[in-house]
Amino acid sequence: MSDKNMNSYRNSPDEDGHFGIFGGRYVAETLMPLILEVEKTYRAAKDDPTFKAEFNELLKEYVGRPNPLYYAKRLTEHLGGAKIYFKREELNHTGAHKINNCVGQILLARRMGKTRIIAETGAGQHGVATATVCALFGMPCVIYMGAKDIERQKPNVFRMKLLGAEVIAVTSGSESLKDSMNEAMRDWVGNVEDTFYIIGTVAGPHPYPELVRDFQCVIGNETREQILEKEGRLPDSLVACVGGGSNAIGLFHPFLDDDVEMYAIEAAGHGVETDKHAASLSGGTPGILHGNRTYLLMDDDGQIQEAHSISAGLDYPGIGPEHSHLHEIGRVKYVPIRDTEALEAFQLCSKLEGIIPALECAHAIAYICKLAPDLPKDHLMIMGLSGRGDKDIFTVAEALGEDI
Amino acid sequence: MGISRINAKFEQLNSEGRAGLVTFTTAGDPDYNTALNILRGLPGAGADIIELGMPFSDPMADGLAIQEASIRALKGNMTLKKTLEMVCSFRKHDQDTPIILMGYYNPIYIYGVQNFIEDALAAGIDGMIVVDLPPEEDKELAIPANDAGMAMIHLATPTTDQNRLNKILENGSGFLYYVTIAGVTGTAKPDLKPVKTALNNFKKISQIPIAVGFGIKTPEDAAQFGKFADAVVVGSAIVDIIKNNINQENVANSDLEVKVLSFVGKLANGVQNARKKHEGFL
Known part of the structure; x- marks a missing residue:
């Protein structure tokens, strides 16, 4: 048993938060005692059956889990190869996988006695999910969002306000996700006594990449049970989009030690050969930002450097440290998909399946369109459909030249 | 020189029975030449130690003033290499004033840690403050820097308890930088009393000199903290003068350097007279 564990892909991070050479705790000294406390609280919560019970109860009754593992019959027939399933995270309350992690973290915040919540958001999905759990727990909530993102994700901004959150426009730097994260960190440094920072992806200082992953593993754990029930065996491949990478790691992690191929799709914007993309692994190098060592876009x-993607949720110049590690050891294949390819897949999925996917997920669908046709019909492929596309209709309409 | 230049400076301050003034400006703000001229003028104006910011695109622990200084410098194509060149030019005329670099780890990591330490020492840099390297990550830079004779100045904050202080002091060298408030640079003025209490506690544990900074903006504030701290750091207030004396294209007004250095002179006067009974300037 111990031999098997030694060889597992699922043992990371080490006690200092390292996934291979990636991860770590690169934060201002003011935050260190707090980050150590988050880690301590998380370790205790993990071993506490009442914490687990409360988390599972909220996922069931409030988030609406388990969500279906849906056989995408028309897409499968259209592509004529692999049998394609969607893990329907977009059917969760608030319309994306982000809520899984927010439920977990707000329970941690309460356990630590914190009374105020802050978060960063790109597309607004994490902001909405954070504002939602704050409403549920009656905690004040401040969301930092890039001014550029506020402009392109207006419906989500209004949703956050309706939920009682204060949305602060970030005008520094590139006015998008990385700058929102800087601003949230600055808030946290100044409010260590009462504030908990709900980070929305598997990045940031240790233990965030680990705890966000663990909360999101509900995606892969459920998928595993569901595919065994439906097909009597594990899938042959998994596909998910990656920005920071929380939905991808949540789907992949429970399968890392199995004979399952994994493809994570990065946003290539106008192309990784241009200076307008967000593909940190395909076009970046290792560096240090936002508390961890990971692949980054930089000069x-x-x-x-500023990232670019048509999808605000993938518009980040870094990626979670565990993904950098899985990339270097070759366990997961990271593939870039351009804006234009994602736009086509967005429309295809809408018309074929009656599901408007988030632009983020449209990147994964676009890759499936390339991959699936050449695979045999008994190849089982599962895609993480991590969010719904209602928030993106204005962006897509503009890109297609439609006036709505 | 490295750490020995810092040690010599604190010995000198100690023998003069006064606190030192540490000034912060960002390398390349608002442009290379103006920043170099300011740097050259600082010791004459009364700066005892010079803290020089390494511009970074994502200065997470800094308030607006220093964020904007970084952006101005980067717009003028400032790089880490040019920051080292700037210190090299400064050293041609000044061998006594310690220079401490302040910034974030990524540019140093990309430069290459060993190369950076060698080149920085050769340029005449004596120490570093790297905001996003807590003692948990000392093996990255602090340990190799100490081995090479470069001071690695560590930060202690209002959230630092005694256990943590011991950890901070393990590989911290040159002096200890006490961050007076839990927050980013350039925010509200800190209260004197808790800072004094913290320093008294630290002094029981270690003999390392302690500089205090964050939110200290006027000669009067500097004098108050200079009564009990070994050195007082002023940053955002100096950087604000730069911001207020440039045009929209970041071109410096003709009197910018004079204004910065005259303000530094007033700060120095405050710090130098802090422990005298008749504080003439007040």
Whole structure:
């Protein structure tokens, strides 16, 4: 048993938060005692059956889990190869996988006696999910969101306000996700006494990449049970989009030690050969930002560059440290998909399946369109459909030249 | 020189019975030449130690003033290599004033840690403050820097308890930088009393000199903290003068350097007279 564990892909991080050479705790000294406390609280919560019971109860009754593992018959027939399933995270309350993690973290915040919540958001899905759990627990909530993202994700901004959150427009830097994260960190440094920072992806200082992953593993654990029930065997491949990478790691992690191929799709914007993309693994190098060592987009001087993607949720110049590790050891294959390819897949999925996918997931669908046709019909492929596309209709309409 | 230049400076301050003034400006703000001229003028204006910011695109622990200084410098194509060149030019005329670099780890990591330590020492840099390297990550830079004779100044904050202080002091060298408030640079003025209490507690544990900074903006504030701290750091207030004396294209007004150095002179006067009975300037 111990031999088997030694060889597992699921043992990371080590006690200092390292996944291979990635991860770690690169934060201001002011935050260190707090981050150590988050870790301590998380370790205790993990071993506490009442914490687990409360988490599972909320996922069931409030989030609406388990969500279906849906056989995408028309897409499968259209592509004529692999049998394609969607893990329907977009059917969760608030319309994306983000809520799984928010439920877990707000329970941690309460356990630590914190009374105020902050978060960063890109597409607004994590902001909405955070505002939602804050409403549920009656906690004040401040969301940092890039001014550029506020402009392109107006419906989500209004949803957050309806839920009682204060949305602060971030006008520094590139006015998108990385700058919102900087601003949230600055808030946290100034409010360590009462504030908990709900980070929305598997990035940030240790233990965030680990705890966000663990909360999101409900995706892969459920998928495993469901595919065994439906097909009597594990899938042959998994496909998911990655920005920071929380939905991908949540789907992949429970299968890492199995004979399952994994494809994570990065946003290539106008193309990784241009300077307008968000593909940190395909086009970046290792560096240090937002508390961890990971692959980043930067110039020769180590200055972080602006990412670009049509999808605000993937518009981040970094990626979670565990993904950097899985990339380097070759366990997961990271593939870039361009804006234009994602736009086509967005429309295809809407018309074929009656499901409007988030632009983020449209990247994964676009790759499936390339991969599936050449595979045999008994190849079982599961895609993480991590969010719904209602929030993206304005962006898509504009890209297609439609006036709505 | 490295750490020995810092040690010599604190010995000198100690023998003069006064606190030192540490000034912060960002390398390349608002442009290379103006920043170099300011740097050259600082010791004459009364700066005892110079803290020089390494511009970074994502300065997470800094308030607006220093964020904007970084952005101005980067717009003028400032790089880490040019920051080292700037210190090299400064050293041609000044061998006594310690220079401490302040910034974030990524540009140093990309430069290459060993190369950076060697080049920085050769340029005449004596120590570093790297905001996003807590003692948990000392093996990245602090340990190799100490081995090479470069001071690695560590930060202690209002959230630092005694156990943590011991951990901070393990590989912290040169001096200890006490961050007076839990927050980013350039925010509200800190209260004197808790800072004094913290320093008294630290002094029981370690003999390392302690500089205090964050939120200290006027000669009067500097004088108050200079009564009990070994050195007082002023940053955002100096950087604000730069911001207020440039045009929209970041071109410096002709009197920018004079204004910055005259303000530094007033700060120095405050710090130098802090422990004298008749504080003439007040």
